[in-house]
Amino acid sequence: MPTRAQRSGHYRKTKVRLPGGSTETHYTPHRPKQATCGTCGAKLHGVPRALPAEIKRIAKSSLRPTRAYGGTLCSKCSREALKAL
Amino acid sequence: MDVGQVCRKIAGRDTGICVILSKPEGSLVLVDGQVRRKKVNLRHLWALEQKLELAENADHEAVVAALKGINILVKEKTAKSVGAKPVRQRGKAKAKAQAAETSAPKKGKTKAGKPATKKAAAASVPAEQKDADNKGAGTAVKKDAKKVAEEKAQVAAKQPEATMAAEPSAAPAAPEAAAEKTA
Ligand SMILES: [Zn+2]
Numbered sequence: 001m002p003t004r005a006q007r008s009g010h011y012r013k014t015k016v017r018l019p020g021g022s023t024e025t026h027y028t029p030h031r032p033k034q035a036t037c038g039t040c041g042a043k044l045h046g047v048p049r050a051l052p053a054e055i056k057r058i059a060k061s062s063l064r065p066t067r068a069y070g071g072t073l074c075s076k077c078s079r080e081a082l083k084a085l
Numbered sequence: 086m087d088v089g090q091v092c093r094k095i096a097g098r099d100t101g102i103c104v105i106l107s108k109p110e111g112s113l114v115l116v117d118g119q120v121r122r123k124k125v126n127l128r129h130l131w132a133l134e135q136k137l138e139l140a141e142n143a144d145h146e147a148v149v150a151a152l153k154g155i156n157i158l159v160k161e162k163t164a165k166s167v168g169a170k171p172v173r174q175r176g177k178a179k180a181k182a183q184a185a186e187t188s189a190p191k192k193g194k195t196k197a198g199k200p201a202t203k204k205a206a207a208a209s210v211p212a213e214q215k216d217a218d219n220k221g222a223g224t225a226v227k228k229d230a231k232k233v234a235e236e237k238a239q240v241a242a243k244q245p246e247a248t249m250a251a252e253p254s255a256a257p258a259a260p261e262a263a264a265e266k267t268a
Contacts (some may be wrong), residue, residue: 066098073138079096082094083093085093
């Protein structure tokens with residue numbers, strides 16, 4: 001029987017076949033969703049799909065593109081936004 | 086896209102208004118203005134309506150002056166003064182550093198000294214200037230108001246004591262006087 005915490009929907013469950021032939025369930029935390037563009041909803045490049053604890057360890061400059069609206073809008077939408085200024 | 090065309094940079098690290106300063110070499114042109122002076126792709130520029138009369142490869146100062154003519158200000162960046170990196174001390178060196186810190190005079194003296202100088206500075210400033218200053222004057226006036234309130238409170242606290250102290254002395258005196266009168 002897994003522990004009480006493991007029985008919640010908090011963890012992603014993957015079944016692993018062991019060398020002995022038996023199967024075991026591995027519990028890993030769910031990954032956050034890929035960041036998307038605020039205007040068109042496209043998936044953003046250069047924004048890591050990491051857990052909050054992992055994000056703490058990553059340098060701020062490698063968390064989003066160094067561009068106006070980087071990490072918020074996709075490159076197309078940021079160009080359009082800058083043209084409209 | 087000729088020399089002197091005013092553009093907005095819409096891609097890459099820099100954003101802002103710039104002027105084209107060279108004829109295109111393939112797809113690259115030299116730009117300067119609110120962005121770093123460098124060669125950029127024409128695709129990364131968005132042409133605006135204005136056009137300036139500038140020579141090819143004009144100086145940065147000339148570009149700034151020309152942009153000022155059409156109400157576009159260019160902020161000059163100042164280089165950061167990078168000091169030496171702090172070195173982490175471990176073991177005996179750390180203990181030595183801590184000992185040196187503890188033996189050094191405390192900051193309390195300096196802290197106590199600071200407000201006094203500030204007050205002195207505030208006092209030296211004439212009243213008219215105080216009114217002219219917006220934030221600093223406001224805080225100074227507030228501080229004065231606080232002081233006045235505290236003093237009033239102290240005086241109010243002292244007065245009842247004084248009256249209480251005076252009354253008992255007066256009360257016994259009154260019967261004596263009355264006794265003298267009767268005698
Ligand atoms: Zn988009």
